[in-house]
Amino acid sequence: MNFSVSEENYIKSIYRLQQQQEVVNTNSLAQELNTRAASVTDMLKKLQLKKLLDYEKYRGFKLNAAGNKIALTIVRRHRLWEYFLVTKLGFEWDKVHAIAEELEHVSSIELIQRLDSFLDHPQTDPHGDPIPDVHGKFTPIKQLNLGEIPEKKSVIVSSVSNQSSEMLELLNHNNIKIGTGLRVIKRFAFDGSIEIKVNKQATCILSEQVSKNIFVYHD
Amino acid sequence: MNFSVSEENYIKSIYRLQQQQEVVNTNSLAQELNTRAASVTDMLKKLQLKKLLDYEKYRGFKLNAAGNKIALTIVRRHRLWEYFLVTKLGFEWDKVHAIAEELEHVSSIELIQRLDSFLDHPQTDPHGDPIPDVHGKFTPIKQLNLGEIPEKKSVIVSSVSNQSSEMLELLNHNNIKIGTGLRVIKRFAFDGSIEIKVNKQATCILSEQVSKNIFVYHD
DNA sequence: CTTTAAATTTAGGTAAACCTAAAAAAATGT
DNA sequence: ACATTTTTTTAGGTTTACCTAAATTTAAAG
Ligand SMILES: [Mn+2]
Ligand SMILES: [Mn+2]
Ligand SMILES: [Mn+2]
Ligand SMILES: [Mn+2]
Numbered sequence: 273m274n275f276s277v278s279e280e281n282y283i284k285s286i287y288r289l290q291q292q293q294e295v296v297n298t299n300s301l302a303q304e305l306n307t308r309a310a311s312v313t314d315m316l317k318k319l320q321l322k323k324l325l326d327y328e329k330y331r332g333f334k335l336n337a338a339g340n341k342i343a344l345t346i347v348r349r350h351r352l353w354e355y356f357l358v359t360k361l362g363f364e365w366d367k368v369h370a371i372a373e374e375l376e377h378v379s380s381i382e383l384i385q386r387l388d389s390f391l392d393h394p395q396t397d398p399h400g401d402p403i404p405d406v407h408g409k410f411t412p413i414k415q416l417n418l419g420e421i422p423e424k425k426s427v428i429v430s431s432v433s434n435q436s437s438e439m440l441e442l443l444n445h446n447n448i449k450i451g452t453g454l455r456v457i458k459r460f461a462f463d464g465s466i467e468i469k470v471n472k473q474a475t476c477i478l479s480e481q482v483s484k485n486i487f488v489y490h491d
Numbered sequence: 492m493n494f495s496v497s498e499e500n501y502i503k504s505i506y507r508l509q510q511q512q513e514v515v516n517t518n519s520l521a522q523e524l525n526t527r528a529a530s531v532t533d534m535l536k537k538l539q540l541k542k543l544l545d546y547e548k549y550r551g552f553k554l555n556a557a558g559n560k561i562a563l564t565i566v567r568r569h570r571l572w573e574y575f576l577v578t579k580l581g582f583e584w585d586k587v588h589a590i591a592e593e594l595e596h597v598s599s600i601e602l603i604q605r606l607d608s609f610l611d612h613p614q615t616d617p618h619g620d621p622i623p624d625v626h627g628k629f630t631p632i633k634q635l636n637l638g639e640i641p642e643k644k645s646v647i648v649s650s651v652s653n654q655s656s657e658m659l660e661l662l663n664h665n666n667i668k669i670g671t672g673l674r675v676i677k678r679f680a681f682d683g684s685i686e687i688k689v690n691k692q693a694t695c696i697l698s699e700q701v702s703k704n705i706f707v708y709h710d
Numbered sequence: 711c712t713t714t715a716a717a718t719t720t721a722g723g724t725a726a727a728c729c730t731a732a733a734a735a736a737a738t739g740t
Numbered sequence: 741a742c743a744t745t746t747t748t749t750t751a752g753g754t755t756t757a758c759c760t761a762a763a764t765t766t767a768a769a770g
Contacts, residue, residue: 278757298718311758313719318756330718330765361605374597380590386580497727517748530728532749537726549735549748 273322277377280346281305282315283324284376286335287343295332344408350376351397351404352387358398359391365398366437400431400450400487418454418478418486419464426455427488434485446476454488492541496596499565500524501534502543503595505554506562514551563627569595570616570623571606577617578610584617585656619650619669619706637673637697637705638683645674646707653704665695673707 275283285304289296298316302309316333319325324339335343353375357368385406388394395411396402402410413430421427429452432439443449447470457467457475464480478486494502504523508515517535521528535552538544543558554562572594576587604625607613614629615621621629632649640646648671651658662668666689676686676694683699697705 276756299716307757308759309718310720310760314757357602361602361609363601363605367601371597371599371602374599375594378590378593378597380593382582382586383576383580383590386582390580495726518746526727527729528748529730529750533727 274379275342278315279319279322280342280377281373282312282319283335283339283343284346284350286325286333287340287347290334295334297332341408344404346376348404348406348408349378349384351401352384352391352394354397354399355391355394355403356387359394364437364440366435366440368398369435396431396450398450399435400429413489415487416489417484418456418466418488419480419483421456421488423456423459426453426491428453428491429486430489431487432485433487439482439485442482446470446478447474448486453491493598494561497534498538498541499561499596500592501531501538502554502558502562503565503569505544505552506559506566509553514553516551560627563623565595567623567625567627568597568603570620571603571610571613573616573618574610574613574622575606578613583656583659585654585659587617588654615650615669617669618654619648632708634706635708636703637675637685637707638699638702640675640707642675642678645672645710647672647710648705649708650706651704652706658701658704661701665689665697666693667705672710 282301282305285301286296289300289304293300298309298312302312305312316325316327319339320327320333324335324342325333326336327333350372353372354365354368357363357371358365363371388406394403396413400413402412404410415430416427418427418429429448429450431450432443448454453471455469455472457469459466464483465477466480466483467475467477469475501520501524504520505515508519508523512519517528517531521531524531535544535546538558539546539552543554543561544552545555546552569591572591573584573587576582576590577584582590607625613622615632619632621631623629634649635646637646637648648667648669650669651662667673672690674688674691676688678685683702684696685699685702686694686696688694
């Protein structure tokens with residue numbers, strides 16, 4: 273089947289919200305998509321008619337198996353394009369999302385296959401999020417929150433949940449990116465801030481607000 | 492200003508038709524866009540309102556300076572993407588047009604600037620058509636038709652006006668592509684066919700139908 | 711168990727981009 | 741010049757994806 277840009281955006285947003293809430297509700301989807309609840313209801317009916325959605329009036333909704341598969345192909349396209357934009361065209365990570373939001377709707381299957389080969393089958397996008405393969409499969413890295421790593425433990429940055437320019441600026445300043453090795457030196461109970469060593473070199477202090485947005489895995 | 496996918500497709504098609512006819516008429520545009528005359532009239536009013544078009548009811552229409560500029564940026568995007576698809580992703584030339592037809596509508600200006608740099612500022616697309624620069628300027632190669640090159644003259648293939656798979660197959664078979672050197676050995680008055688030497692090596696016979704679609708410049 | 715508040719859906723409407731059929735204008739043939 | 745054909749426009753629909761405002765359902769509070 274073939275989907276409109278709007279349908280694809282709805283599907284992807286529902287998928288995203290499902291990572292947090294088992295069942296999605298109308299208002300949160302409306303907020304996510306910058307639209308109104310009434311518009312969401314319209315689209316829900318359409319997606320249900322196309323058999324991508326489990327939906328009961330007033331009770332919330334979620335993607336069924338078919339819907340999930342579609343969502344994963346869109347996520348795959350989005351993240352491959354983001355990877356392309358950063359590694360080949362030299363964009364900073366905070367600039368790629370909006371562009372990938374458009375590119376992800378280009379529908380050629382062969383295009384994505386070839387792009388994937390050209391990029392050497394990357395496993396994660398510039399924000400550390402996993403890229404599903406052609407069949408929608410991916411290995412979710414088990415994410416530990418830097419805010420909860422105890423002192424003296426060494427970890428590697430796997431992803432960052434806040435992908436704003438401000439966050440990027442802060443991380444760049446401290447030479448932290450996806451794949452960087454960190455060691456928690458000291459935790460300050462007073463404000464939740466932590467002192468860390470970056471790549472076995474410089475140390476720096478991160479506020480709790482920052483460390484909560486950084487996800488890591490064990491060394 | 493910002494244009495819809497539909498508006499951009501109309502603008503580009505009008506531009507294309509203007510290369511052949513000074514003033515464009517409703518029916519030919521409808522045919523070009525696979526739509527109906529009434530739909531074209533609707534869009535003409537809109538483009539006129541947006542001041543991109545010189546248009547007088549029943550009298551035909553053409554892009555004004557502003558419209559032309561827009562057209563050239565869309566052509567630029569289209570051809571850069573085609574070049575990317577062929578040189579980086581390894582597509583054959585007959586497969587890229589439809590995909591570029593979608594990619595050309597991705598609106599980021601920085602994307603196209605960076606893509607252009609990444610590709611090393613190519614001058615022509617895979618079909619030999621010139622790629623306009625950021626300001627819409629390009630040097631139109633003066634096109635000679637292979638069907639009119641006299642015997643014993645050597646030329647270089649600059650573009651091919653029929654970009655079908657069938658044409659590609661025939662050219663591939665004879666090792667002819669953009670940039671290939673050709674020498675006209677003999678012209679046969681009987682059917683307009685010509686014997687040519689390809690890259691100073693093998694010779695082959697091209698029908699008039701084929702040679703008319705190949706454009707060349709002097710060695 | 712009501713009453714009130716919040717979430718969701720329905721009703722009815724708009725704009726973009728299409729369409730068919732009919733009317734109007736321009737071009738053509740004799 | 742006038743009738744006929746062709747081209748183009750207008751009139752009036754449709755579909756998609758939005759919207760606001762009102763009605764309905766569910767959840768929360770007293
Ligand atoms: Mn999108
Ligand atoms: Mn991402
Ligand atoms: Mn297009
Ligand atoms: Mn081309």
